[in-house]
Amino acid sequence: MKSxxxxxAMRSFFVWLQQRYGGLVMDTGRxxxxxxxxNELQTQDLKRLMTHEATALHVKGFYDKNAAAQVGEGLAxxxxxxxxxxxxxxxxxxxxxxxxxxLGAHPPFNVACAxxxxxxxxxxxxxxxxxxxxxxxxxxxxxxxxxxxxxxxxRLELDEAWPAGAGLARESDGGKRPFSGGLPRVMMGPTRxxxxxxxxxxMGPLSSTQGLFSANVYLQLPASNNEAISSQPxxxxxxxxxxxxxxxxxxxxxxxxxxxxxxxxxxxxxxxLGDPEIIEVEPGDMVMLCVQRPHAAVGFQNDTRVSLQCFxxxxxxxxxxxxxx
Numbered sequence: 668m669k670s671x672x673x674x675x676a677m678r679s680f681f682v683w684l685q686q687r688y689g690g691l692v693m694d695t696g697r698x699x700x701x702x703x704x705x706n707e708l709q710t711q712d713l714k715r716l717m718t719h720e721a722t723a724l725h726v727k728g729f730y731d732k733n734a735a736a737q738v739g740e741g742l743a744x745x746x747x748x749x750x751x752x753x754x755x756x757x758x759x760x761x762x763x764x765x766x767x768x769x770l771g772a773h774p775p776f777n778v779a780c781a782x783x784x785x786x787x788x789x790x791x792x793x794x795x796x797x798x799x800x801x802x803x804x805x806x807x808x809x810x811x812x813x814x815x816x817x818x819x820x821x822r823l824e825l826d827e828a829w830p831a832g833a834g835l836a837r838e839s840d841g842g843k844r845p846f847s848g849g850l851p852r853v854m855m856g857p858t859r860x861x862x863x864x865x866x867x868x869x870m871g872p873l874s875s876t877q878g879l880f881s882a883n884v885y886l887q888l889p890a891s892n893n894e895a896i897s898s899q900p901x902x903x904x905x906x907x908x909x910x911x912x913x914x915x916x917x918x919x920x921x922x923x924x925x926x927x928x929x930x931x932x933x934x935x936x937x938x939x940l941g942d943p944e945i946i947e948v949e950p951g952d953m954v955m956l957c958v959q960r961p962h963a964a965v966g967f968q969n970d971t972r973v974s975l976q977c978f979x980x981x982x983x984x985x986x987x988x989x990x991x992x
Contacts, residue, residue, distance in 0.1 A: 681920045688917040691939055694722065694908035701725055701904075701944050708821075708828040716955060717981045717988075718875040722906040725946055729953035730817045730884055736950045738817065739886030739973040745770050746853040746971070754778070754852070763928055766858040766966070770851040772798040775992055792844040799848055817884040818849040818975050821953065822990060825882075825979070833988035836980060846991035849882070849977030856889055856969045863903055863963030865936045867925045868978070871959060873910045880979040882955045885948045889970035901972065902954060903943035904962040925961055936961065955979070 693699070701723045702712050708726060715721040745751070751768035754775060769775060773794025779787050802816045825833040835845040869879045888899055909915050915922065921939055924932030940961060946954055956962060958978070980989040 678920075681916075684917055685920045689921070691918055691921075692908045692910075692914050693941070694719075694906040697721065698908060699906035699944070701946060703727065708824045710828045710830065713825075713828055714984070716880070716957070717878065717984075719873045719878065719908075719910075719957060722944060722960065723902075723904055723946065723954060723956040725948070726953045726955075727949070728951055730820060730951040732949060732951040734951070735817070735884070735886045739950060742770055742851045742853065742973045743887055743971045745851075746855070746973075751853050752778075765928075766854055766860060766864065766964070768853045768855075770853060771847075772801065773847060773850075775850065776846060791847075792838075795845060795847045798850070817886070817953075818882075818977055821882055821884065821977070822848055825988060825990070829988050831985055831987050833979070833990065836989035836991040846989075847977070848990055849975055849992045852883075852974050852976050854964065854967075854972045856967045856971070858966035860933075860963070861966040861968075862937070863965045864928065865903075865905075865925065865933055865940070865961050865963045867961055868958035870922070870926065872912060872915050873908065873957070873959060876983050878981045879958050880955055880981060881958045882953060882977055882979060884951075884953045884975040885972075886950055886975065887971060887973040888948070888950060889967045889972050898947050898949045900945050900965045901948045902946040902956075902962060903965060904946065904956055904960055905940045905943050907940065907960050 697715075698720055700721050702715065702721050703725045704712060704727070706726065706728050712721070712724050716724045746768065751770050752774055753764050754767040754769050771794070773779065773791045776791060779791035803813055803819065805812045805814050822833065822835070835848055837843045837845050868881065883902070885901060888901070909918070909922075921935060924936050943963070945965075948954065964972075977990050977992045980991070982989070
């Protein structure tokens with residue numbers, strides 16, 4: 668009873684606080700910019716993104732368009748054969764189903780560790796090694812050919828472009844096993860959220876010395892009227908610029924909707940956040956963004972979208988960028 672009363676009192680306080688002092692802080696100018704580049708990562712762009720002096724980074728043609736489409740088609744076929752797992756998202760109510768499924772030899776780490784079972788975590792790390800190796804090889808007529816997996820290309824370029832280097836995150840203790848370098852993501856129409864589900868992957872104010880980011884390499888886009896589209900809107904991102912705990916707390920009630928798959932809260936978020944930056948992509952494009960900023964994968968009615976995603980941890984300009992999934 669006391670717990671319920673405390674929760675009700677806390678909610679009442681945040682309702683009062685938001686009514687009295689609420690108001691979202693949105694970045695403008697350069698901080699709201701989506702940097703657009705061709706083919707490769709640039710050091711100056713990464714520095715701007717990691718310090719939140721830009722909202723997103725769009726590298727066009729990061730991976731060859733035809734090769735991307737070929738990889739995407741293979742992954743789509745894997746999904747159609749029933750090998751995909753729904754990527755359950757962490758919410759205040761626990762793990763919930765989403766519009767996204769993953770492929771690969773292991774689930775995302777947040778799913779693997781949700782049970783608290785050491786066996787599930789060990790299986791995750793065993794699957795990581797298997798996934799890294801399998802994706803680098805293609806078997807054609809019983810002949811093995813090696814390929815540059817898009818996420819391997821991303822990891823190499825990130826290491827080359829960031830002054831302190833980059834690589835796979837590792838366990839802090841035990842066997843120092845490597846975390847995943849990323850997983851294939853599959854969305855099949857019709858998606859549950861037609862306009863896209865607005866969310867963040869980590870709650871908290873922006874800091875110039877740390878943050879959580881994602882990299883997404885797009886491989887296959889959903890077709891329209893049975894014809895493939897070369898470019899289409901795939902991602903919405905809002906340049907929310909909250910950089911202090913005060914700005915976070917005075918909007919906490921609204922921002923709590925970023926971790927809840929609640930239709931009414933989604934309507935409130937769209938109303939208060941305003942128009943998003945919309946990123947149109949082609950197969951082979953790569954987009955990086957801070958996942959502490961609200962973002963949404965655009966929904967669609969038919970066919971399949973395939974991409975590859977990993978997360979990148981920034982802990983300071985003089986620290987190595989850490990990749991995981």
